[in-house]
Amino acid sequence: MRSLFKRKKDTESSEESTVQRTLPSLGLFGPVTESRQKSPQHEIKRLAELEQIFIRTRKLESLADVPEIVTEIRNGNIVLLDISRLNDGNDQTHLELRRIIERIRGETRGYQAEIALVNNDAMIVTPSFVSF
Numbered sequence: 001m002r003s004l005f006k007r008k009k010d011t012e013s014s015e016e017s018t019v020q021r022t023l024p025s026l027g028l029f030g031p032v033t034e035s036r037q038k039s040p041q042h043e044i045k046r047l048a049e050l051e052q053i054f055i056r057t058r059k060l061e062s063l064a065d066v067p068e069i070v071t072e073i074r075n076g077n078i079v080l081l082d083i084s085r086l087n088d089g090n091d092q093t094h095l096e097l098r099r100i101i102e103r104i105r106g107e108t109r110g111y112q113a114e115i116a117l118v119n120n121d122a123m124i125v126t127p128s129f130v131s132f
Contacts, residue, residue, distance in 0.1 A: 053077060060086060063100055069125060070107045076127050084121040 056072050058065060059082045072079045086097035104125060105115055112128035126132075 055080060057082065060100060062096070063103060066100060066103050066107065069104055073108050073111055073113050073125060073127055078127070078130060079125040080118070081123045081125065082121065083123055087120055
């Protein structure tokens with residue numbers, strides 16, 4: 001038979017976060033508020049995961065370069081692309097550049113990658129956890 005006054009053992013919440021109860025300063029009959037803080041072990045584990053991020057540079061020449069870029073994004077790396085050859089003002093190469101960008105955007109949509117133009121000769125592709 002289960003006791004009604006027995007406390008439940010909750011090991012998951014004690015590892016993930018620490019609950020601190022703070023009482024309001026003047027509110028005698030006010031409710032007790034709880035604030036959650038992540039434990040230092042959780043933060044260290046999160047930072048250890050971010051330790052393996054690299055910035056890769058690639059010279060973008062054709063659609064054949066797209067799988068390498070997608071692989072780097074899948075691995076969590078930042079990719080800096082040199083687009084100077086495709087952004088020379090020629091309409092044909094500009095159209096090819098737009099196709100390549102759309103292909104990269106389509107294949108990295110599941111990873112929520114961000115694509116941004118750095119200047120006229122470079123663009124950057126970042127994983128979802130990197131913000132501009």
